[in-house]
Amino acid sequence: MSSGMRSLLSELSKRIGKEKIFTEPEELYSYGVDAYTEFKQPPAAVIRAGGEEDVRAVLELADREKVPVVPRGSGTSLSGGSVPAVPGAIVLDLTPMNKVEVNIDDGYVMAEAGATVLEVDKACRSHGFFFPPDPASSRIATIGGSLAENAGGLRGAKFGVMKNWVLAMEVILPGGKKLRIGEPVYKWRWGPDLMSLFIGSEGTLGVITRAWLKIYPLPEKVVRVLGVFDRIEDAGKAISQIRRRGYVPMILELLDRETIEIVNESLGYNIEVAEGMVMADVDGPRESVWRIAREVENVIKDCGGRTRASDDPEEMEQLYLARQGAYAAVTRAYPGVLLEDITVPLSKLMEALRELDRMRKEYGLRMPVFGHAGDGNLHPNICFDPRDEEQLRKAKELFVKTGQLAIKLGGAISGEHGIGLAKKELFLEEIKAVRGEGYVEVVKMIKQLLDPNGIMNPGKIFL
Ligand SMILES: Cc1cc2nc3c(=O)[nH]c(=O)nc-3n(C[C@H](O)[C@H](O)[C@H](O)COP(=O)(O)OP(=O)(O)OC[C@H]3O[C@@H](n4cnc5c(N)ncnc54)[C@H](O)[C@@H]3O)c2cc1C
CATH class of the missing domain: 3.30.70.3450 (Alpha-Beta Plaits)
Known part of the structure; x- marks a missing residue:
């Protein structure tokens, strides 16, 4: 451990309490992977934040010492988003911050970053309402992680993704300053819209600590x-x-x-x-x-x-659970899975499915495909044996080819799982093909403004 990190942790333990700081290898190990499982990099320390003041203290000291910070919910990222990309990082675990408060009269639920999506949904259901976004991982995926990934889910065909449900949010910036965006009312208007900067930014700009989310009446x-x-x-x-x-x-x-x-x-x-x-x-x-x-x-x-x-x-619940468990079923059946997350225009679904079928035959690999196809989002799961070098090579090539197919059909390489580490190269390809070089420039300027020392989840996306 570097001397900078040692002094940071010693100061931090005085401010937030040493019981929230973990540095033993066996404590760090599981924070060095996420559900994508391709990438491994244990952090130098894990801080389990008990509240906003803890988050502020971590971001103030880490910024001063220029120590990388990776915010983390439950680590269900399917793009390597919650794995440190560089050694010597702090993982900031938000799961202890999990308060949920429903306000039926004003039509929202307030959730701290570490509350799970299902907890939020359940809290609303007891009042005859629900929280529509439902990533298949909703049992453990957190609100913070789902906002940072702009997660979708099975009900996305009608209800869209996380960003469609946020009224207000609080974010802690590198250096420890707090930013409150929006208000828990159904209409507010001032610009520029900072909310969109943080939703989907994969922990690269700041730490979301709580959000006020719209709720919806349960269908009759x-x-x-x-x-x-x-x-x-x-x-x-x-x-x-x-x-x-x-x-x-x-x-x-x-x-x-x-x-x-x-x-x-x-x-x-x-x-x-x-x-x-x-x-x-x-x-x-x-x-x-x-x-x-x-x-x-x-x-x-x-x-x-x-x-x-x-x-x-009962029958409906069984099928819902079967679909929800599809990815887990695939990973149980195959030791190696590269999960794609492409989106294509609805009118191109037929062509995409036909082409994916052709590609799986050409490569001779199993590639179960499921997805939230109602919003054009398909998840081809490229299965392989990691001990077989030829299969691994083919799987990686097929992963790129499926992304390129989405670009060719006028879609996107990621509908909901984000770029993280898994899709950095493909994302640059997508940018080059459709977004223009200005995109990278503007995003880098925003990053430089908000995070001048580059401490927030460095190495992700293209930042
Ligand atoms: C079985 C399975 C099914 C899935 N199904 C879906 C699905 O249907 N739809 C879908 O969209 N995704 C799905 N996912 C992917 C994943 O569950 C979502 O991306 C989820 O929203 C991530 O939540 P998390 O708490 O696990 O975040 P993490 O994996 O811990 O973090 C994800 C990213 O967000 C950042 N982050 C985490 N918390 C914060 C915070 N408070 N502030 C700022 N940044 C933060 C991290 O640094 C990281 O970049 C699935 C994953 C699995 C394993």
Whole structure:
């Protein structure tokens, strides 16, 4: 440990208490990886922040000593975002800051950064409301991490991503200054919009400590429509047609045959195996929801699918959990998985699925594809044996090729998992192809202004 770090930790322990500081290798190990598992770099110290004052103290001293700080929620990042990119970093664990307060009269929930998305959702449900964004990791993913990644989820087809639900936020900047952005009211207007700077910035500009989030009334009734297809591209067609014809199901998910097989094998489900499956949750008033569900079924049939619909809560929960567990099922089945997160225009879903199928055959690797296809977001999971060098090489090449496919189709290399360490090169390729060189310049200027010593999560994105 460097002498700068030693003096920082000694001063910090006087200010926040030594019980919040961890430096033993066995305590640091798990903070050196995240759910992406490709990257490993244990930090020099972990600080478990008990409150805003702790965060301020860490960012003040770290900035003074120019020590890198990596904010961390639950480490479920799927892009290496919460793994330090450089040695000698402090990981700032926000999970102890987990207060949740629902304000029904004013229509919001206040959550500290370390509260999980599910805790926030559950707190609202007891009042007849819910919190719509639901990353499949919602049981453990934190509000801070989900804001920093601008996470989406299964209900994204109708409700969008985290940024659509934020009324106000508090952020601590490098140096320890506090910034409050917005107010917990449904309309406020002053610019420039600093909120958008921090949402999706992957911990590279400051630490989000709390947020005031909009809530939404629970739907009166939900009917789940399942579409089963003999050709994967028809499943893609059905999804784009459902949207094209003006239906906005709350959930609009896609699973391909390999995913269904792996979910059945790994998690013990008994889902009908087909080339493609579409799961559409139609919500609405009791008297009209079945009519709309039937119309969605008709769209699916027009696209060559067979359908089934149910409003049985138990059956619906089982399928939701099966889809939610798809990534875990794949990682259980394969020792190596490179997870893609591309988004394509809805009209290009068919082409994307056809092309992905061709690519998996060309490379001879298993590549289950599932995703929040209702918003054009697909997750090809490139499976390989890491002990086999040829497979590893092919998997890495295929990872780049799938990203390039998204760019070619007018989409994005990441819909929700972020750039982190995993997609730095691909992101620069995307910028070069579509965003223009001004993009890098402006983002670097913002970084320089907010974080002149470059302490916030250095080495991520292109910062
Ligand atoms: C099984 C599984 C399913 C998933 N499904 C989805 C999905 O459906 N949709 C989706 O969008 N993502 C999904 N993810 C990815 C991941 O769960 C999300 O990105 C999640 O929002 C990250 O939350 P976290 O608390 O784990 O953050 P972490 O992984 O700890 O951190 C993520 C990033 O945010 C930064 N950060 C963390 N907290 C703060 C803070 N308070 N202030 C500033 N920066 C911070 C970190 O430095 C890092 O760059 C999934 C992951 C897994 C493992």
